[in-house]
Every structure is written in C-alpha cells, then in structure tokens.
Amino acid sequence: MAARRTLQATDELPKPYHHGALREAMLAAAERVLERDGMVGLTLRAAAREAGASHAAPKNHFGDLAGLLSELAAVGFDRFADRLGAAGERFVEPQARLNAIGRAYVEFAISDPGLFQLMFRSERLDSTRPALKAAMARAFGVLTGAVGAAYPEAQAAPAGAQVVRAWSMVHGYAMLLLDGRLDPVLGDAPACPQYMALLDAVLTLD
Amino acid sequence: MAARRTLQATDELPKPYHHGALREAMLAAAERVLERDGMVGLTLRAAAREAGASHAAPKNHFGDLAGLLSELAAVGFDRFADRLGAAGERFVEPQARLNAIGRAYVEFAISDPGLFQLMFRSERLDSTRPALKAAMARAFGVLTGAVGAAYPEAQAAPAGAQVVRAWSMVHGYAMLLLDGRLDPVLGDAPACPQYMALLDAVLTLD
DNA sequence: ACCTGAACACCGTTCAAGT
DNA sequence: ACCTGAACACCGTTCAAGT
Numbered sequence: 001m002a003a004r005r006t007l008q009a010t011d012e013l014p015k016p017y018h019h020g021a022l023r024e025a026m027l028a029a030a031e032r033v034l035e036r037d038g039m040v041g042l043t044l045r046a047a048a049r050e051a052g053a054s055h056a057a058p059k060n061h062f063g064d065l066a067g068l069l070s071e072l073a074a075v076g077f078d079r080f081a082d083r084l085g086a087a088g089e090r091f092v093e094p095q096a097r098l099n100a101i102g103r104a105y106v107e108f109a110i111s112d113p114g115l116f117q118l119m120f121r122s123e124r125l126d127s128t129r130p131a132l133k134a135a136m137a138r139a140f141g142v143l144t145g146a147v148g149a150a151y152p153e154a155q156a157a158p159a160g161a162q163v164v165r166a167w168s169m170v171h172g173y174a175m176l177l178l179d180g181r182l183d184p185v186l187g188d189a190p191a192c193p194q195y196m197a198l199l200d201a202v203l204t205l206d
Numbered sequence: 207m208a209a210r211r212t213l214q215a216t217d218e219l220p221k222p223y224h225h226g227a228l229r230e231a232m233l234a235a236a237e238r239v240l241e242r243d244g245m246v247g248l249t250l251r252a253a254a255r256e257a258g259a260s261h262a263a264p265k266n267h268f269g270d271l272a273g274l275l276s277e278l279a280a281v282g283f284d285r286f287a288d289r290l291g292a293a294g295e296r297f298v299e300p301q302a303r304l305n306a307i308g309r310a311y312v313e314f315a316i317s318d319p320g321l322f323q324l325m326f327r328s329e330r331l332d333s334t335r336p337a338l339k340a341a342m343a344r345a346f347g348v349l350t351g352a353v354g355a356a357y358p359e360a361q362a363a364p365a366g367a368q369v370v371r372a373w374s375m376v377h378g379y380a381m382l383l384l385d386g387r388l389d390p391v392l393g394d395a396p397a398c399p400q401y402m403a404l405l406d407a408v409l410t411l412d
Numbered sequence: 413a414c415c416t417g418a419a420c421a422c423c424g425t426t427c428a429a430g431t
Numbered sequence: 432a433c434c435t436g437a438a439c440a441c442c443g444t445t446c447a448a449g450t
Contacts, residue, residue, distance in 0.1 A: 018414055018450080039329055044443060054416050056444085061414095065443065120385065121327045123245055127386070140387075160391040161407040164379070168408065172378025173370070179326065180333075181346075185366040201367040202374065206412070224431080224433055250424060260435050262425085267433095271424065 023061040025051045030072050034114035039122070042114075044068060066126040069118060073125055076115040077135035083108050084142045094149040099203055101146050102170045106199055109174035110192055117178065120171070143167060173199055229267040231257045236278050240320035245328070248320075250274060275328060276335045282321040283341035289314050290348040300355040305409055307352045308376045312405055315380035316398055323384065326377070349373060379405055 019025060029051035034042045044065045045055040062068040087104035088097045109116040118125075127133065147163045176182050177195055186194050225231060235257035240248045250271045251261040268274040293310035294303040315322040324331075333339065353369045382388050383401055392400050 022414080043441090045441080055442090056417080056446090057415055059415095059444080117329075120381070123323075161404065161411060164382075164388065164391060164404060165375070165408040165411055168378035168382060169371070169375050170378070171382055172374035172376070175326070175381055176370075176374060176377060182370065185370060198367065198370060202371040205367060205371055228433085249422090251422080261423090262427090262436080263434055265425080265434095 019051075019053060019057075022051065022053055022057060026053070026058055026061060026068065027072055027075060030068060031075075031115065034072070034118060035112075038114060039117055042069075042118075066124055067129070069122060069124050070126045070129045070132045072115075073119045073122070074129070074131040074135040076112070076119045077132070077139045079112075079115075080108055080119070081135065081139040081142055084139060088142065088146055094146070094152075098146045098150040098166065101143060102166065102203055103196065103199065105143075105170040106174050106177065106196070107192075109178055110195065113178055116174065121175070169202070170199075173202065225257075225259060225263075228257065228259055228263060232259070232264055232267060232274065233278055233281060236274060237281075237321065240278070240324060241318075244320060245323055248275075248324075272330055272332045273335070275324060275330050276332045276338045278321075279325045279328070279331055280335070280337040280341040282318070282325045283338070283345045285318075285321075286314055286325070287341065287345040287348055290345065294348065294352055300352070300358075304352045304356040304372065307349060308372065308409055309402065309405065311349075311376040312380050312383065312402070313398075315384055316401065319384055322380065326381070375408070376405075379408065 026047060030042060030047040033046050033050050037046070044058055047068065048055045048058055051057075058068055062071055084101050084104050087100045091097045091100050125132065127136075143166070144160075144163050147166050151162045173182075182195065182198065183190055186198060232253060236248060236253040239252050239256050243252070250264055253274065254261045254264055257263075264274055268277055290307050290310050293306045297303045297306050331338065333342075349372070350366075350369050353372050357368045379388075388401065388404065389396055392404060
C-alpha cells in the first residue's frame with residue numbers, strides 16, 4: 001500500500017536538516033575512515049565529516065566517542081561471527097571445522113585489519129554496551145563450540161584450557177601478523193598466501 | 207678525582223633552566239603516567255608536566271610523540287629481555303627453560319601492563335628507531351634461542367614454525383588476559399595465581 | 413526528536429625568543 | 432645546546448539555539 005503523499009510540493013533536494021538514517025550512515029562512514037586512515041585517524045569529528053554531518057550530531061545516536069567505537073566494534077563482531085560460522089559449516093569432521101575456524105579468524109584480521117584492531121586492541125571501547133556484549137558472545141560462542149566438539153571429553157585441567165589454548169594461538173598469530181612481527185621469519189614482502197601457509201604449519205604441529 | 211668547583215657562589219636551588227638529565231627524567235615520568243593513567247592518558251604534554259618541564263622541551267630529546275613512545279618502548283623491551291633471560295637461566299633442561307620463559311612473558315604483561323601494551327599494541331611507535339630495533343631483537347632473540355634449543359631438529363615445515371607457534375600462544379594469552387577476555391572462563395575476580403595456573407594448563411596440554 | 417554552531421579545555425607541533 | 436611561551440590547527444564534549 002502506497003504511503004499517502006504530502007500535498008504541498010517539495011524541492012528536489014531539500015538538503016534535509018534531518019538526515020533520517022544518520023546512525024547507519026555514521027557507522028558506515030566510521031568504518032570507511034578506519035580502513036582508510038587507521039585507528040589513529042578514526043576520530044569523532046572525522047567520522048562526522050565523512051558522513052556529512054556536524055561534529056556534534058553523533059551525540060544523539062552514540063552518546064560519546066566510546067559509544068560510536070563500541071557500536072562499530074559490535075558490527076565488527078557480528079561480521080566476525082558470521083565468517084567464523086560459515087567457515088566451520090563447510091566441514092563435518094570436528095577437527096577440520098576447528099581448523100577452518102582458526103583460518104577464518106586470521107583471514108578476518110587480514111581482510112579487515114582496522115576493524116579487527118578496533119575490536120580487540122582498543123582501550124576506548126565500552127564493553128558494557130548491550131550490542132557489543134551480544135556480538136562478542138556470539139563470536140566467541142562459535143569458537144567455544146567448535147573447540148568443545150573437537151575435544152569432546154576434556155582432560156581434567158581447569159575448565160576451558162583447550163578453548164583458551166586454541167584461542168590464544170590464533171589470536172596471538174593474528175596480532176603478531178598485524179604488527180608486522182612475523183615478516184622477518186617469512187623473508188621479503190610476505191602476503192596473505194605466505195601468512196596462511198605459515199599458520200597451517202603452526203596449527204598442524206601437534 | 208673531585209671536579210673543580212666554580213668560584214662564584216650558587217643559590218641552593220637555582221631552579222636550573224637546563225634540567226641536565228631531562229631525557230632520563232622524561233622517560234621515567236612517561237612511564238609513571240603510563241602506569242597511572244594508561245595508554246589513553248600518556249600524552250606528550252602530560253609527560254612533560256610530570257617531569258616538570260615545558261610541553262615543548264621533549265622535542266630536543268625525542269623529536270616528536272612517536273619518538274618519546276618508541277624510546278620508552280625500547281626501555282620496556284630491554285627490561286622484558288632481562289626478565290625472559292633471567293627466568294630461562296634458572297633451568298637447564300631446554301623444555302623447562304622454554305616453559306619458564308613463556309611464564310615470564312605473561313608475568314611481564316601482568317606486572318607492567320601499560321608498558322606491555324605500549325610495546326605491542328601501539329600503532330604510534332616508530333620501529334625504525336635504532337634503540338627500539340635493538341631492544342626488540344634482543345628480546346625476541348631470547349625467545350627464539352629457547353625454542354630452538356627445545357626443538358633441536360626442526361621438522362621440515364616452513365622455517366621457524368615452532369618459534370611462531372610458541373610465541374603466538376603466549377602472546378595471544380597475554381593479550382586476551384589484558385583485555386579481560388579470560389575472566390569469564392576463570393569465574394569471579396581472577397588474579398595472578400589463577401592466570402598463571404591456567405597458563406600452565408594451556409602450556410602442558412601437548 | 414534530531415541537528416547545528418559557538419564555546420571550552422585539551423592535544424601535537426612549530427618557532428621566535430630566551431639562557 | 433637546551434629550554435620556554437605563544438601560536439596554530441586539531442580533538443572530545445557541552446549547550447543554547449534552530450527545525
């Protein structure tokens with residue numbers, strides 16, 4: 001059913017005072033700034049500029065800088081969870097699923113480095129935000145479930161040692177990679193294939 | 207031999223215009239600010255204030271902010287290398303040495319969290335600074351040497367897979383710990399003993 | 413309800429000027 | 432050679448005012 005149209009004529013581009021969907025536009029703009037200029041360049045004012053709004057506009061939707069960064073991190077964790085889940089579903093054997101998820105973990109860090117760093121290495125997030133908490137829980141749930149399936153009867157040990165072990169390994173690998181600290185061992189100008197081959201070697205060393 | 211004293215009398219506290227050892231004073235002040243206010247609070251101006259100098263004074267010794275942070279990271283890596291080396295020397299059996307170094311890696315992150323984060327997760331470092339490069343090489347040399355001794359004849363695999371594996375594991379563990387992401391699996395109010403016990407469980411899962 | 417522009421206190425960097 | 436103080440362009444946050 002078509003919405004009833006207003007009777008008075010409206011200008012083609014009234015340069016709308018109210019953006020209408022500034023929240024989503026701000027998130028998209030912030031991610032663009034992040035991937036273009038890195039964490040250092042991602043400021044509240046730069047994101048507002050990129051979205052074509054005034055620098056005080058974000059306040060209405062995100063409260064403050066920590067709010068904007070946290071909501072962006074939340075969309076990052078949601079995308080992360082999707083990728084991990086999709087990678088795992090391509091296999092049935094539990095150990096193969098776990099390896100695929102580990103690879104997807106590192107591939108995400110390579111494909112979305114800015115987002116990955118925002119999600120994991122920012123001291124400027126507010127982890128109490130519901131959207132962020134939920135998205136994080138979803139992503140880590142995928143990982144935890146896959147480890148649990150691969151190691152059905154956990155050795156005594158403190159609960160979750162297997163999970164922490166697998167998680168630490170891929171997370172540390174991704175972090176060292178993004179910091180460029182793996183480059184010396186890989187020779188000159190390493191790229192994604194070299195990084196993934198080394199990861200495979202590391203994961204299959206058991 | 208005593209230095210020759212100046213003949214004209216000097217005021218007790220001439221409020222010396224030239225600090226004399228501002229470089230070292232700035233590094234100490236910057237570390238104090240870092241541990242007190244975290245990475246977010248560590249600014250050039252705050253460090254200069256803490257050292258009792260004008261905000262433009264650091265320029266003479268460090269160039270810019272990246273210079274100050276990089277020199278501070280260098281003293282961090284030197285201390286880090288000392289601790290890793292001392293921990294390893296307490297054992298003779300290669301595998302025991304490696305485990306001790308892994309524990310020292312995480313213990314450093316717990317005891318000097320601000321410094322550890324500056325060293326590893328800062329996008330504001332200038333890794334080309336000679337002091338920083340040298341200190342990093344020294345620290346990683348300790349780790350590499352211990353892994354090499356523990357796994358004398360490396361499996362074919364890409365060179366250094368064992369090193370990257372051990373390094374990724376302790377580094378990821380330290381990072382997740384500092385981000386508070388291990389707390390959920392450890393129950394309420396975990397502290398250093400719980401963290402180290404879980405680390406031991408993770409490391410001995412082979 | 414949503415957005416703007418001015419205002420405030422901070423920041424990094426530069427530079428003429430002091431000692 | 433080393434340090435200061437003013438200046439500039441940026442930043443996050445607040446707030447009265449606009450629509």
